[in-house]
Amino acid sequence: MSVEEIPQGADVNVVPQNKNEKKARELIKKLGLKQIKGISRVTFKQRGNLIYAIDAPEVFKSAAGTYVVFGEAKIDDLNQRIAEHQQQQQQQEALSQAAQEDKSPEAITADLQAASLGEKVEEVGDDEAEGAEEEEVDESEFDSKDIDLIVEQTHVSRAKAVKALKNHKGDMVNALMELS
Numbered sequence: 122m123s124v125e126e127i128p129q130g131a132d133v134n135v136v137p138q139n140k141n142e143k144k145a146r147e148l149i150k151k152l153g154l155k156q157i158k159g160i161s162r163v164t165f166k167q168r169g170n171l172i173y174a175i176d177a178p179e180v181f182k183s184a185a186g187t188y189v190v191f192g193e194a195k196i197d198d199l200n201q202r203i204a205e206h207q208q209q210q211q212q213q214e215a216l217s218q219a220a221q222e223d224k225s226p227e228a229i230t231a232d233l234q235a236a237s238l239g240e241k242v243e244e245v246g247d248d249e250a251e252g253a254e255e256e257e258v259d260e261s262e263f264d265s266k267d268i269d270l271i272v273e274q275t276h277v278s279r280a281k282a283v284k285a286l287k288n289h290k291g292d293m294v295n296a297l298m299e300l301s
Contacts, residue, residue: 142191149189154181163190164197172197258283267293275300 157180165173178192258280260268271282271293277300285296 146191149181152183154183154189156181163192165194169200262287263291267291271296271300 160178160180161176163175163178163180167173173194174197175190175192175194178190180191181189183189260279260283263283263286267286268279268282271277271285272279274297275282281300282296285299286293288299289295
């Protein structure tokens, strides 16, 4: 497009072109390809729902029906979009369910009291269980370094680490997975 063709006062964005793009555009002009106006987005679909999208492309068409597209291609993963959309729907459903529940001050107070009582019961139960486990522990069949590693990685007592090793016949990986 020459300067004479641009109307006075028009907003024109000049995109700098590299050497390869300039050469390609010159060859396209020699081939007789015609530019198609009004296309806002071009997408190419690949296996696995992988989509390449070009926003605001320059599209040229030959007489035979082939197209040449110029623009910056960006990857648009359809699987990721679907997962994000499903997650948003689940969040909206959870919010709508929460809004439908009773939000009176009495109900909130009752929920808080039940939660605090539940935590106290769990803490007492855990302390009693740890005390019972720490009474009798036979570490002789396992290497102390293995036990130390499990205690360090999972932040549990030595007794729980030994018990997990016994449950998995000395397999450290499965013991770590059980305690994690």
